[in-house]
Amino acid sequence: MTATALGRPAAPAPRRPRGRSLRRFSVGRGIAWLYIGLVLLVTVFPFYWMLRTALSNNYALVRDPASLVPVDFTWGAFARVLGLATPEQSLAEGGSGASIELGHFLLNSIIYATVSTALIVFFSLIAAYAFARLRWRGRELMFSLFLAALMVPGILTLLPNFVLIKELGLLNSFAGMILPGALFSAFNIFFLRQFMLGLSEEIEEAALIDGAGRLRVLFQITMPMTSGPIITLSILGFITAWNDYFWPLLVTSDDSVRPLTLALAVFKQSSPQSAPDWAGLMAATLVAALPMLILFMFFGKRIVNSIGFTGLK
Secondary structure, three states: OOOOOOOOOOOOOOOOOOOOOOOOOHHHHHHHHHHHHHHHHHHHHHHHOOOOOOOOOOHHHHHHOOOOOEEEEEEHHHHOOOOOOOOOHHHEEEEOOOOOOHHHHHHHHHHHHHHHHHHHHHHHHHHHHHHHOOOOOOOHHHHHHHHEEEEEEEOHHHHHHHHHHHOOOOOOOOHHHHHHHOOOOOHHHHHHHHHHHHOOOHHHHHHHHHOOOOHHHHHHHHHHHHHHHHHHHHHHHHOOOOHHHHHHHHOOOOOOOOHHHHHHHHHHHHOOOOOOOOOHHHHHHHHHHHHHHHHHHHHHHHHHHHHHOOOOO
16 A cells, blocks of 8 residues: 555645745856846946056056056046146156146036036927827928937038037037027937827816916926926936037137036147046046936936836837
């Protein structure tokens, strides 16, 4: 007789530990993790190399340019960039002796990026609402033209915009840098319109029946429900304006309105020595990139979520 026939209970099957899934190693999984590791290395290593260069003595960098750690560790480059070092101290550490008014150029970048982003998002919001909610003749044709604008390379509009700004006398001004891109953004309008089409119209119709105007409905009802995409576009627009280089280079030649991106290029070219102040340049670049890194640390998840629920997958 077997154990079951004698009435003895069968041995219980072994249980897997709760809260932990047993995953077997596979070649595909290993390749995936290897690929992720390589992408992460390629992404992070340039920032590490910038930090390593910024913490090095500029003279020592010439002697050991391939070192993976700071060469003759020093905080002198950051002191030069922040204006805390004298010209003698800068020259002693291989600096150029040139100065960069980091606070002034940082303020210029903040003004340029903030005002430009606010205007672009504001006008895009109004246009997107008109395409999503209002009924008017030629709406679909006009929206098709907006979509066609997405296919036009931005480089083709630089010359006409420059001629326009020059004729208006807005060179070397914040208005000249901001206005050409502030009134129209095909991607932002498409982005917000697609989200608004997915919103329920019942609340808006009830508000209109109660006597509310279109602008009131837009700013008090539709805009709060569209806060996610608006914040996303604001962050992306701020980053784009912050990193902008070519357009400010065309319309500005005065330090009074130059953003930080241009100031870094001028700082690199102002070296009276045979070699640029690479340590100082990398220190200034890290300081310039720090606001963007902080922005992504706090709002990176919101950007991903907003792009996901707008249907742009």
